[in-house]
Amino acid sequence: MSTRTLNFTGRQRILRNDISLVLSAEHNGLRLRGAVRLGELASLGGHVVVELYRQSTRERMECGEASSEVTVNAAYPTLHAPHALLCDVKLVARSGDLQGQILAAARGIRPDLDEGLGGRQGLLPFEPRPLGQLLWRLELGDEQPVVLVNEAIEDWNGFVRNPLFTVTVMPAIAEGALRWTWERRQDFDSEPSDVLSGWAEVFRDLGIDVSARAEAGDTLDDLTADLSEAFGKRHRFLDKWNDIVTGGGEQ
Amino acid sequence: MKLRKFNAHGLDSMRDCLDRARQGEPLDFTQSIEDPDLTEIIDSTLEISYRAFHSRLAAGRFFNQVVGPIGPDADRDVGMWSWLSAVWAPSLAPEGKSVGRDYRWILEPANHQTYYRHLLAFPTLMVKTHGGDESVLSSILAGPLYAPGEINEQLGSVQEIAGCRSLLEAATALYVKPDTGEVRRGAASKGPGSARRLREVIGQFVLTWDFYEMDAVQVLAMLPPEFERFGAK
Numbered sequence: 001m002s003t004r005t006l007n008f009t010g011r012q013r014i015l016r017n018d019i020s021l022v023l024s025a026e027h028n029g030l031r032l033r034g035a036v037r038l039g040e041l042a043s044l045g046g047h048v049v050v051e052l053y054r055q056s057t058r059e060r061m062e063c064g065e066a067s068s069e070v071t072v073n074a075a076y077p078t079l080h081a082p083h084a085l086l087c088d089v090k091l092v093a094r095s096g097d098l099q100g101q102i103l104a105a106a107r108g109i110r111p112d113l114d115e116g117l118g119g120r121q122g123l124l125p126f127e128p129r130p131l132g133q134l135l136w137r138l139e140l141g142d143e144q145p146v147v148l149v150n151e152a153i154e155d156w157n158g159f160v161r162n163p164l165f166t167v168t169v170m171p172a173i174a175e176g177a178l179r180w181t182w183e184r185r186q187d188f189d190s191e192p193s194d195v196l197s198g199w200a201e202v203f204r205d206l207g208i209d210v211s212a213r214a215e216a217g218d219t220l221d222d223l224t225a226d227l228s229e230a231f232g233k234r235h236r237f238l239d240k241w242n243d244i245v246t247g248g249g250e251q
Numbered sequence: 252m253k254l255r256k257f258n259a260h261g262l263d264s265m266r267d268c269l270d271r272a273r274q275g276e277p278l279d280f281t282q283s284i285e286d287p288d289l290t291e292i293i294d295s296t297l298e299i300s301y302r303a304f305h306s307r308l309a310a311g312r313f314f315n316q317v318v319g320p321i322g323p324d325a326d327r328d329v330g331m332w333s334w335l336s337a338v339w340a341p342s343l344a345p346e347g348k349s350v351g352r353d354y355r356w357i358l359e360p361a362n363h364q365t366y367y368r369h370l371l372a373f374p375t376l377m378v379k380t381h382g383g384d385e386s387v388l389s390s391i392l393a394g395p396l397y398a399p400g401e402i403n404e405q406l407g408s409v410q411e412i413a414g415c416r417s418l419l420e421a422a423t424a425l426y427v428k429p430d431t432g433e434v435r436r437g438a439a440s441k442g443p444g445s446a447r448r449l450r451e452v453i454g455q456f457v458l459t460w461d462f463y464e465m466d467a468v469q470v471l472a473m474l475p476p477e478f479e480r481f482g483a484k
Contacts, residue, residue, distance in 0.1 A: 011458075029323065033261075049463075053410065056326070056363075056366045056367070056376065056410070057326075057376075057380075057410075058326070058410055059415075060463060066455070075336040077323070078323060078379075079323075079325045080324050081324065081327070084361075090461055090463040092464055093464075094464065099464060099465070099469075100460050100461050100462065100464035100465045101459065101460060101461070102458075102459055102460060102461050127361055129329065129360075129361060130259055130262050130329050130330065132259070132262060132263055132266065133263070139361055139362060141361070141362070141363045142363050143363075146361055148361060151259075152259040174284055192471060199321070221425065
């Protein structure tokens, strides 16, 4: 939901550094293991719920009463594809007048994937899809940008790792991700998701502080121009291209 | 016939067919739905045949039973849902009704703006999620199969609403006449208390309240006075 967060209720934030979650595949669905360290937030009471979701599906699991460290070991039987999944972690009041009130929360957390699923999740998931005659398309969803790759491409995984793909397509994907980040710039003041924070960090690393530039009155066009230049320099696209066409590259 | 799915060529053929229908040609998938070059059989033990449904809920219940045995990823199977849409074309675009956009026929499971607009997959997902309960689903699955309507549009577009039983049950209590199953006048408007307003109000509330912890009565009690015209209190 892209509504700006308004917090009039004293809802606390569970810091993402206090959440460690690893997703693994099981015969029937997925399992999330790890811990939510509530520390002093445990004194608020309530119980911890972890919701795992993607565009069309959300599944939630109870993970126990509030304590300084809540162990998470929850099965999610309706979710099977592990990539592009995010978590909301909520501490929810269970009784009294406050029943159902969210006492503390962390939204848009990316769980790590266990070794069997390929390890840590990247910021930019790639998903195979039927795309007709299109090779790829960037989907700027509510939760995160996702690169859809035509599933009919033989070895689509190899296709997206091909240096030709990197030098010709990644600049456009980076611009799309910048637009996605820019459109959520107000969230930096409240509860940025893991993914939003991650992308902001990527752009900051390239010398583009989205939040500061927005406050300074710059436009998305200004940032996009700077991104193109910085991204090209950082990844030496011209050199890579010349390496590829002259056979000196890693292809 | 056996349950099939379109392959990439089948999906291209379907898009062409929909394009031609938009230009005035009759919509006709009969040549493609059993063409071995355009389709593949999903499971040779699963048979399916066209039938008309009196409601989207009935359709959702039927397809949930049909695709259940296929496995948990069936609700994201683009080729299968597109093929099923082709078979059900007489219900999805009856005479005199336009075919609409491709995403109504060809599922886009990764697109949060369109997945809930697929005419068959979304009712099925709702039944799979909520168990086919009329008191929960009569609002979001109101309307004929070919015209999901405004409540589907407003509530289906927000996963936190579409996935939450108590919110959908509250919406049904507000917007659906229990005796006839008809949608109440004004529910699909832009005015006070409408489904559009419910989406906006809930959109703020979900930041503070976990509606999974509540029942529909508690949800209704939280709504502002503008919803009283539909019976909330």
